[in-house]
Amino acid sequence: xxxxxxxxxxxxxxxxxxxxxxxxxxxxxxxxxxxxxxxxxxxxxxxxxxxxxxxxxxxxxxxxxxxxxxxxxxxxxxxxxxxxxxxxxxxxxxxxxxxxxxxxxxxxxxxxx
Amino acid sequence: xxxxxxxxxxxxxxxxxxxxxxxxxxxxxxxxxxxxxxxxxxxxxxxxxxxxxxxxxxxxxxxxxxxxxxxxxxxxxxxxxxxxxxxxxxxxxxxxxxxxxxxxxxxxxxxxxxxx
Numbered sequence: 001x002x003x004x005x006x007x008x009x010x011x012x013x014x015x016x017x018x019x020x021x022x023x024x025x026x027x028x029x030x031x032x033x034x035x036x037x038x039x040x041x042x043x044x045x046x047x048x049x050x051x052x053x054x055x056x057x058x059x060x061x062x063x064x065x066x067x068x069x070x071x072x073x074x075x076x077x078x079x080x081x082x083x084x085x086x087x088x089x090x091x092x093x094x095x096x097x098x099x100x101x102x103x104x105x106x107x108x109x110x111x112x113x
Numbered sequence: 114x115x116x117x118x119x120x121x122x123x124x125x126x127x128x129x130x131x132x133x134x135x136x137x138x139x140x141x142x143x144x145x146x147x148x149x150x151x152x153x154x155x156x157x158x159x160x161x162x163x164x165x166x167x168x169x170x171x172x173x174x175x176x177x178x179x180x181x182x183x184x185x186x187x188x189x190x191x192x193x194x195x196x197x198x199x200x201x202x203x204x205x206x207x208x209x210x211x212x213x214x215x216x217x218x219x220x221x222x223x224x225x226x227x228x229x
Contacts, residue, residue: 004155009153031212031213032212032213032216034216034217041222041223042222042223043117043204043206043220043221043222043223044156044204044218044220045220046217046218046219049213049214049217051213089155089156091155093212093213093216095212095213099144099161099163099168099169099208099210099211099212099216100158100161100169101156101158101216101218103155103156103157104155105153105154105155106154106155
């Protein structure tokens, strides 16, 4: 079965620094990898998607990398702000018509002023 | 445009009682998902629908869980009877399709179930 590990349950950083979250996976190689943000009491919200043949994807202060050799994705938030505090989930999509996303347990990010 | 709507937001029941959750997906989204999220964990798929057909229900505990998506729009997830271990957040999501960009999923706020 697919196993996804997100580097730590919690990450605390100072405002203005870059937050780096890690997602490692085993077994199946995903065709796509997605990152979601989840705030307390709410459902996950989609942030970024990266394909297996893409090395990097950017959106404003967010950057995602995808290394299929290492079986790892890194998620970066530059110039972090207290409003970025949330839980971030990575999710693997094996492609084809399977449709299932395999979610990691998430990393809770806290950005303090 | 309205997002995915779920109700109720909270439900407290005693064990062995039945419970039902309702989901209205984003208009035009043919694919609908029910997930269960335990505290401190990521969402885990229970069932996926393509229109009104359940195409992936391998993770659904069929002895007590059932789901339906009549007319390929709204969906209902039912538990009967509920057990203490069913306490969790039940999330509904919808997407345009099953892979790639079409598999970007839009989630409702979830129903938090507490079984006493």
